[in-house]
Amino acid sequence: MSTLELAPKQKRPKGEPCCEPVVYPEIEREHAERMAQVAKALGDPVRMQLVDVLRKHAGKVCVCELVPLFNLSQPTVSHHLKKLREAGIVGSEREGLWAYYYVKPAALEEISGWLS
Amino acid sequence: MSTLELAPKQKRPKGEPCCEPVVYPEIEREHAERMAQVAKALGDPVRMQLVDVLRKHAGKVCVCELVPLFNLSQPTVSHHLKKLREAGIVGSEREGLWAYYYVKPAALEEISGWLS
DNA sequence: ATTCCATATCGAAGAACTTCTATACGAACG
DNA sequence: CGTTCGTATAGAAGTTCTTCGATATGGAAT
Numbered sequence: 122m123s124t125l126e127l128a129p130k131q132k133r134p135k136g137e138p139c140c141e142p143v144v145y146p147e148i149e150r151e152h153a154e155r156m157a158q159v160a161k162a163l164g165d166p167v168r169m170q171l172v173d174v175l176r177k178h179a180g181k182v183c184v185c186e187l188v189p190l191f192n193l194s195q196p197t198v199s200h201h202l203k204k205l206r207e208a209g210i211v212g213s214e215r216e217g218l219w220a221y222y223y224v225k226p227a228a229l230e231e232i233s234g235w236l237s
Numbered sequence: 238m239s240t241l242e243l244a245p246k247q248k249r250p251k252g253e254p255c256c257e258p259v260v261y262p263e264i265e266r267e268h269a270e271r272m273a274q275v276a277k278a279l280g281d282p283v284r285m286q287l288v289d290v291l292r293k294h295a296g297k298v299c300v301c302e303l304v305p306l307f308n309l310s311q312p313t314v315s316h317h318l319k320k321l322r323e324a325g326i327v328g329s330e331r332e333g334l335w336a337y338y339y340v341k342p343a344a345l346e347e348i349s350g351w352l353s
Numbered sequence: 354a355t356t357c358c359a360t361a362t363c364g365a366a367g368a369a370c371t372t373c374t375a376t377a378c379g380a381a382c383g
Numbered sequence: 384c385g386t387t388c389g390t391a392t393a394g395a396a397g398t399t400c401t402t403c404g405a406t407a408t409g410g411a412a413t
Contacts, residue, residue: 153285160285163348164277165371169269173351184390197372199391204370218380218389233352235289236345281401300360313402315361320400334359334410 156232162208167191168201172210172224181214181221272348278324283307284317288326288340297330297337 163169174190175182188198202222205211209228214221279285290306291298304314318338321327325344330337 149286149289150282153289154282157280157282157285160276161280164273164280166266166270166273167371169273169276170266173269188390193371194373195390196374196392200371203391215379215390220390229352233349236349237353283401304360309401310403311360312362312404316401319361331360331410336360 152231156235159208159210159228159232162205162210165201165204167193167198168205171198171201171205171222175211175222175224181223184220184222187222268347272351275324275326275344275348278320278326281317281320283309283314284321287314287317287321287338291327291338291340297339300336300338303338 163172170190171187174187184195184199184202187202188195191198202211202213205222206213209225211222212225213223279288286306287303290303300311300315300318303318304311307314318327318329321338322329325341327338328341329339
């Protein structure tokens with residue numbers, strides 16, 4: 122998409138289109154879709170706070186500690202964690218009865234780099 | 238949504254305590270909601286590419302140049318631009334028949350800072 | 354004035370999301 | 384074994400999203 126150039130505006134031609142034809146940025150499409158997937162996963166206040174807690178903790182956090190942070194049922198928190206896992210933002214491990222979640226920083230690096 | 242107060246963990250009736258020491262959130266609910274709103278607006282590939290185009294051009298871009306970038310109807314692109322405007326990510330100006338959109342960098346700074 | 358043009362809004366269809374309750378699963382305890 | 388506990392999944396209800404075609408809006412040109 123960096124090679125994309127937008128034509129300057131011209132006076133309105135009678136029967137012709139308003140703008141020059143523009144090349145679709147195919148190369149950047151996968152990039153945008155990957156970042157949009159991550160952004161979408163972060164686009165919920167509950168998941169945003171879940172990620173923040175996991176990030177600040179810089180280690181694994183038990184689900185049983187995450188559930189009481191919200192006025193939500195345990196299955197709902199589990200659902201949000203699953204969404205974050207599907208987006209590649211977090212990973213999880215089982216230890217006996219308990220499940221521990223942690224942030225996978227690589228998933229956030231692409232969008233973070235794009236934003237800055 | 239929860240105010241993110243941490244309830245004390247209940248330990249298992251028998252055996253070891255359920256979890257590691259409690260983790261406290263470092264971002265407030267309103268902060269998370271604001272950033273989630275921006276992330277949600279970016280959580281669509283079309284809007285992600287729209288913002289990318291506007292950012293790379295570092296100026297105002299006519300809607301008529303944005304529409305042919307996508308295989309979407311003009312009302313759909315207009316709808317996505319409206320979502321970005323509602324999230325504070327872009328602004329728009331009218332000049333005669335044409336509408337020009339531009340990025341408002343401040344909206345991206347908060348989430349950008351949080352990510353890095 | 355009237356017609357044309359670029360954009361925004363409306364209304365609807367179908368998909369996806371968030372949340373719940375109920376339940377299933379697997380590990381640990383007795 | 385059966386029970387209990389922490390977690391995940393299933394199914395359903397209600398809401399929100401994405402997209403379209405149709406139409407409205409308002410500036411510009413004839």
